[in-house]
Amino acid sequence: MRTAVALSAWAPLRRPTFRALWIAQFGANTGTWVQTVGAQWLMGDLGGRALQIALVQTAMTLPVFLLVVPAGALGDIVDRRRLLLCGQTAMFVGSGALAVLTAERVTTPALLLGLTALMGIGDALCVPSFQAIQPELVSRAEIPQAALLNGANANVARAVGPALGGALIALIGPAVTFAFNTLSFLGVLLVLYQWRRPTDHHPLGPEHVLGATRAGARYIRSAPRFAAVLARSMLFMLFASGLWALLPALARGPLALAADAYGLLLASVGAGAVVGIVVVPRLRDQLGSATLSTAGMVVFAGAMFVIGVVESVPAVVTALVVVGLAWIGVQSTLNAVAQILLPAWTRARALAYYQLVFMGGQALGAVGWGVLADAAGLRTAFVAPALGMLVGALVSVRALPLPKVRPDLKTVHYWPEPTGRSRLSSGAGPVLIIVEWRVDEANASLFVAAMQHLERSRRRTGATLWGLFQDTEEPTLFVETFIVATWHEHLRQHVERATALDRELEEIARKLTIDGQPAQVRHAVWAESVIRVRSNPR
Numbered sequence: 359m360r361t362a363v364a365l366s367a368w369a370p371l372r373r374p375t376f377r378a379l380w381i382a383q384f385g386a387n388t389g390t391w392v393q394t395v396g397a398q399w400l401m402g403d404l405g406g407r408a409l410q411i412a413l414v415q416t417a418m419t420l421p422v423f424l425l426v427v428p429a430g431a432l433g434d435i436v437d438r439r440r441l442l443l444c445g446q447t448a449m450f451v452g453s454g455a456l457a458v459l460t461a462e463r464v465t466t467p468a469l470l471l472g473l474t475a476l477m478g479i480g481d482a483l484c485v486p487s488f489q490a491i492q493p494e495l496v497s498r499a500e501i502p503q504a505a506l507l508n509g510a511n512a513n514v515a516r517a518v519g520p521a522l523g524g525a526l527i528a529l530i531g532p533a534v535t536f537a538f539n540t541l542s543f544l545g546v547l548l549v550l551y552q553w554r555r556p557t558d559h560h561p562l563g564p565e566h567v568l569g570a571t572r573a574g575a576r577y578i579r580s581a582p583r584f585a586a587v588l589a590r591s592m593l594f595m596l597f598a599s600g601l602w603a604l605l606p607a608l609a610r611g612p613l614a615l616a617a618d619a620y621g622l623l624l625a626s627v628g629a630g631a632v633v634g635i636v637v638v639p640r641l642r643d644q645l646g647s648a649t650l651s652t653a654g655m656v657v658f659a660g661a662m663f664v665i666g667v668v669e670s671v672p673a674v675v676t677a678l679v680v681v682g683l684a685w686i687g688v689q690s691t692l693n694a695v696a697q698i699l700l701p702a703w704t705r706a707r708a709l710a711y712y713q714l715v716f717m718g719g720q721a722l723g724a725v726g727w728g729v730l731a732d733a734a735g736l737r738t739a740f741v742a743p744a745l746g747m748l749v750g751a752l753v754s755v756r757a758l759p760l761p762k763v764r765p766d767l768k769t770v771h772y773w774p775e776p777t778g779r780s781r782l783s784s785g786a787g788p789v790l791i792i793v794e795w796r797v798d799e800a801n802a803s804l805f806v807a808a809m810q811h812l813e814r815s816r817r818r819t820g821a822t823l824w825g826l827f828q829d830t831e832e833p834t835l836f837v838e839t840f841i842v843a844t845w846h847e848h849l850r851q852h853v854e855r856a857t858a859l860d861r862e863l864e865e866i867a868r869k870l871t872i873d874g875q876p877a878q879v880r881h882a883v884w885a886e887s888v889i890r891v892r893s894n895p896r
Contacts, residue, residue: 387515
């Protein structure tokens, strides 16, 4: 385990590919916010009520919620650069079609939501892979800074995009916002096309999508520290989504603002994010990730309460600056911790679950707070999630701890080559692995405790069932068993998935054995699968 090293917040920008992609993404993020203002304002012009305006956000985020997990699996088994190109192209097409239809004045609420959903599908293909390539673009020590810069990128774009979108609507109309967004994708497409990404190395060949998806879910179930990050993100997004979904209705209603003034409201959030570039790294060094995440939720909740209760534009603008600072503090911190906790082999598919709770909380929360706004009024729809976030912050303090050190997750080969490999087909299985440990009775309780941590390691890398037994006749003999779906999947444990952390956990157990002797390992394959293969040779 290694502790974090303090670096300049700007350090990742020294990396040429990261810098080029960061600049291109700023253009795309700005275009997205220009279109967001245009789509929400157009829905209002088309007669949409608060719920329909909120559904614009849902149309963009719900496809991500539904598709991001298989997209994450794809990101781990196909070339991530090509997958990103496909997703960006889909978003380019959706935005372009919306620009043309709106210019021709034939856009309907259904078309607006449908084409926005197409862009959401493209976004679903991109989100986990964009997250997963960050460790390929910067050093491991620079990941927190890269996450902060990426968060700032999106939020500075939030400062520029909405104001620009509001101005474009006021001067020309909503159609130009969609055209601007269409052009903004070209920069990202160009950088991705020119990026010469090293070829992925899969010693045992690429996984199938379904199997890779299962492996990702299995990893998440056996990674409690990563699960804590997911839970914190869900608590935050479920309640924070009310602000983003209902701010347009607040601007058009109680605040009585025009489109350009609404854009300036969102620009205030971006201004807070700019402040966060300087403030957040210092706060993270002083408070730690867990405390900073919790404090950010409390500050966000307080600002959201002010926005919903005080019908004063200066007060709302000030509160939105605070929102931007709290938003980037929470999101960049959780995102950095998520990336640090994941090994390369499962990074995209596991980060897909991070995006699942992020987008899912945003999509489902937007619908829920939209319904509440229609039923009980905007003030209630702002106050209720603010109070909910305060409760979530209190829960996270004790129930959802974040790690204070960075685990060593580089791939290592520390298991000996399994015998009988050449006689079995890759699909033979299930495979039973039997590990015999010799442990002095004085160390038995410590050994059992160590094996509970090793159980998670086995399950993270591929085990579906696990057990530890003590021999009744020889109390010093402990028998560990675990089952892997196929022989090929077990070979992936040997060759592709084991990390230095897994080796460390096994070493802790081994030191408790008699004279530190290594465990004895045997492999057994489901007999019918072996007989079937031998009866039907290729």
